[in-house]
Amino acid sequence: MDLDLLISELVSGKTAALARAISIVENMRPGFERLLGELHRSLGRARRIGITGPPGAGKSTLVERLVSHYRSSGFKVGVIAVDPTSPFTGGALLGDRIRMESIALDTGVYIRSMASRGSLGGLATTTREVCDLLDAAGFDRILVETVGVGQSELDVARMADSTVLVLVPESGDGIQTLKSGVMEIADIFAVNKADRSGADKLRQEIEVTLGIRRGNAFRNVPAHHGRAIGVSDRRRVGVSEDDVLGGTASSAPPPLRSSAWEQPVVLTSAVKGDGVADLVAALDRHHDWLVASGELDQRRRRRLMERTREVVDRATRKWLWEETRAERLINDRLDEVAGGEVSPYELAQDVLEELKQGEKI
Amino acid sequence: MDLDLLISELVSGKTAALARAISIVENMRPGFERLLGELHRSLGRARRIGITGPPGAGKSTLVERLVSHYRSSGFKVGVIAVDPTSPFTGGALLGDRIRMESIALDTGVYIRSMASRGSLGGLATTTREVCDLLDAAGFDRILVETVGVGQSELDVARMADSTVLVLVPESGDGIQTLKSGVMEIADIFAVNKADRSGADKLRQEIEVTLGIRRGNAFRNVPAHHGRAIGVSDRRRVGVSEDDVLGGTASSAPPPLRSSAWEQPVVLTSAVKGDGVADLVAALDRHHDWLVASGELDQRRRRRLMERTREVVDRATRKWLWEETRAERLINDRLDEVAGGEVSPYELAQDVLEELKQGEKI
Numbered sequence: 001m002d003l004d005l006l007i008s009e010l011v012s013g014k015t016a017a018l019a020r021a022i023s024i025v026e027n028m029r030p031g032f033e034r035l036l037g038e039l040h041r042s043l044g045r046a047r048r049i050g051i052t053g054p055p056g057a058g059k060s061t062l063v064e065r066l067v068s069h070y071r072s073s074g075f076k077v078g079v080i081a082v083d084p085t086s087p088f089t090g091g092a093l094l095g096d097r098i099r100m101e102s103i104a105l106d107t108g109v110y111i112r113s114m115a116s117r118g119s120l121g122g123l124a125t126t127t128r129e130v131c132d133l134l135d136a137a138g139f140d141r142i143l144v145e146t147v148g149v150g151q152s153e154l155d156v157a158r159m160a161d162s163t164v165l166v167l168v169p170e171s172g173d174g175i176q177t178l179k180s181g182v183m184e185i186a187d188i189f190a191v192n193k194a195d196r197s198g199a200d201k202l203r204q205e206i207e208v209t210l211g212i213r214r215g216n217a218f219r220n221v222p223a224h225h226g227r228a229i230g231v232s233d234r235r236r237v238g239v240s241e242d243d244v245l246g247g248t249a250s251s252a253p254p255p256l257r258s259s260a261w262e263q264p265v266v267l268t269s270a271v272k273g274d275g276v277a278d279l280v281a282a283l284d285r286h287h288d289w290l291v292a293s294g295e296l297d298q299r300r301r302r303r304l305m306e307r308t309r310e311v312v313d314r315a316t317r318k319w320l321w322e323e324t325r326a327e328r329l330i331n332d333r334l335d336e337v338a339g340g341e342v343s344p345y346e347l348a349q350d351v352l353e354e355l356k357q358g359e360k361i
Numbered sequence: 362m363d364l365d366l367l368i369s370e371l372v373s374g375k376t377a378a379l380a381r382a383i384s385i386v387e388n389m390r391p392g393f394e395r396l397l398g399e400l401h402r403s404l405g406r407a408r409r410i411g412i413t414g415p416p417g418a419g420k421s422t423l424v425e426r427l428v429s430h431y432r433s434s435g436f437k438v439g440v441i442a443v444d445p446t447s448p449f450t451g452g453a454l455l456g457d458r459i460r461m462e463s464i465a466l467d468t469g470v471y472i473r474s475m476a477s478r479g480s481l482g483g484l485a486t487t488t489r490e491v492c493d494l495l496d497a498a499g500f501d502r503i504l505v506e507t508v509g510v511g512q513s514e515l516d517v518a519r520m521a522d523s524t525v526l527v528l529v530p531e532s533g534d535g536i537q538t539l540k541s542g543v544m545e546i547a548d549i550f551a552v553n554k555a556d557r558s559g560a561d562k563l564r565q566e567i568e569v570t571l572g573i574r575r576g577n578a579f580r581n582v583p584a585h586h587g588r589a590i591g592v593s594d595r596r597r598v599g600v601s602e603d604d605v606l607g608g609t610a611s612s613a614p615p616p617l618r619s620s621a622w623e624q625p626v627v628l629t630s631a632v633k634g635d636g637v638a639d640l641v642a643a644l645d646r647h648h649d650w651l652v653a654s655g656e657l658d659q660r661r662r663r664r665l666m667e668r669t670r671e672v673v674d675r676a677t678r679k680w681l682w683e684e685t686r687a688e689r690l691i692n693d694r695l696d697e698v699a700g701g702e703v704s705p706y707e708l709a710q711d712v713l714e715e716l717k718q719g720e721k722i
Binding site: 033034036037038040041297300301304305307308309311312313315316317319320321326330331334337338340343344345346347348349351352355356 | 670
């Protein structure tokens with residue numbers, strides 16, 4: 001297929017073109033880098049939202065609710081479920097995906113699962129590139145949900161404009177079980193299954209911990225419990241969607257604190273649909289802050305830097321194994337390695353030395 | 362510290378030297394490749410055993426039992442717990458490690474956790490290198506346990522001589538929940554918590570599935586249930602430890618089928634200690650088969666190939682980012698990327714072109 005035609009169909013929002021483009025990118029088929037390169041200029045419209053949290057926190061249901069909410073506001077929504085493929089969790093995932101099919105018939109929604117096995121170039125990189133495709137195809141909100149557990153949570157946080165950390169009361173030891181660094185990845189906390197006992201306790205725990213980290217343990221704990229804070233308790237910053245899209249946020253009043261974002265804790269019950277509007281409001285507020293503080297530009301710039309590094313890494317590896325003599329050199333001398341005459345490290349050093357000589361290798 | 366002194370202390374079995382060597386390798390400190398290269402010749406004594414399975418299968422307890430069993434036979438045992446660092450599982454892991462401290466006071470046992478965060482060169486590669494250090498330090502058995510979930514299971518299977526897949530009756534849907542490819546990584550199945558109801562059913566399920574794959578659905582199901590098969594039901598191959606270590610397995614009678622290994626299913630109850638001797642016997646039998654069939658040599662050769670590739674990859678990346686102008690080129694032109702004049706892909710291509718010119722970059 002003609003790449004230019006594919007691009008023009010993709011940009012005009014044709015679903016078949018999107019699916020085809022994703023397949024090309026996932027499988028690193030010829031032209032995938034040109035495809036992504038050509039789309040580079042048309043990116044930046046979509047808001048990228050990461051949804052992460054431990055297994056069983058209800059992330060999928062929450063994502064489904066967010067999708068419905070955004071759809072009712074007229075936005076096109078893309079969903080990417082990132083699954084770093086545990087060999088042992090086939091059952092649960094299937095259930096999640098079937099549930100999601102209730103919204104999958106809507107052409108304003110595009111759902112895609114990303115598993116490490118389908119991704120030759122590294123799961124995180126490919127996920128970011130599929131986000132680009134959805135962005136270019138005109139999706140307004142891209143929700144990236146981590147399905148599995150592992151490194152993916154942190155990778156998702158690094159690629160999103162806003163990251164929601166979903167926790168549930170029954171996770172037992174509360175936030176003490178979170179490893180260090182996890183609380184920092186959250187722009188917004190969602191205490192899901194908030195109708196269960198312990199929800200308020202968990203919310204307070206989070207708020208106190210956040211307060212201590214800001215050197216102000218108690219200011220952030222509201223006297224009245226049981227409500228979402230950070231949304232209804234605070235004046236929303238009055239930036240309209242158009243202002244944000246056009247990048248002209250100057251008419252907006254400054255956020256309460258332009259230098260720091262105070263992570264709100266929102267109570268939700270995804271199954272019942274409670275608190276979803278609050279979560280959306282918190283996300284809007286975070287986006288407004290990102291724009292007003294200049295943080296959005298900085299985050300996107302940082303991501304471009306990382307992306308370029310990743311692409312260089314990937315292209316270098318491809319060159320190394322497909323265009324140089326490296327593979328053959330190793331094959332030819334494997335007997336020496338197996339016989340103990342040469343170590344893998346010495347052989348690798350020899351290969352690298354040849355590589356440094358440049359293209360003649 | 363003098364590297365040669367470190368190596369001689371390591372090879373003579375000094376624990377402090379081992380700990381220091383591991384730290385050097387994990388952090389890729391200067392000399393780490395020479396250290397590993399020098400040890401290359403003295404490897405191959407240890408048997409590397411992977412223990413994998415879903416969370417909650419009782420892997421840690423089983424590993425602890427195996428350690429005790431091997432210790433009572435006079436073997437030195439190394440344990441590596443591979444944790445791909447889920448940010449959400451801090452609690453459970455801590456519990457596992459505390460339990461293991463019951464055996465940690467024994468100087469014939471060395472326990473080490475490997476987490477992705479501590480590993481600059483990739484978790485799988487570094488784990489293999491730490492196995493090498495334990496091997497060189499005179500450990501007879503190296504147990505590599507996957508603590509987290511994810512890709513690590515498959516990586517562990519690829520680095521072990523023998524891989525034990527631990528399953529439990531209550532995992533619900535039984536082996537149907539295993540993703541494709543998982544059953545194939547197991548050399549031995551351990552049905553743990555075998556005192557619970559459903560253990561026999563799970564064992565039969567595994568055996569039937571294995572039988573079908575061999576094109577012989579029922580031969581493998583014994584008439585009498587409730588016992589480990591593959592061990593007590595079959596004649597053990599008479600290769601002694603000395604034969605194996607010296608690589609002179611020619612005196613041993615041929616295994617029942619030299620071309621194929623029939624994966625046995627062993628019932629264990631790690632908490633009670635039941636079935637551990639059967640599991641050890643199955644592991645011994647598998648090792649004998651590996652030697653007699655030539656598969657051990659093939660697996661180790663394949664691993665040397667993979668290792669060399671990994672080391673080349675890592676060394677190339679180090680060269681790319683630390684010794685070439687790549688990083689500076691990207692920094693210098695990031696404004697163009699952010700401004701949309703150049704895409705990350707075009708910039709990466711430019712960097713790669715310079716790289717191909719060789720060392721002058």
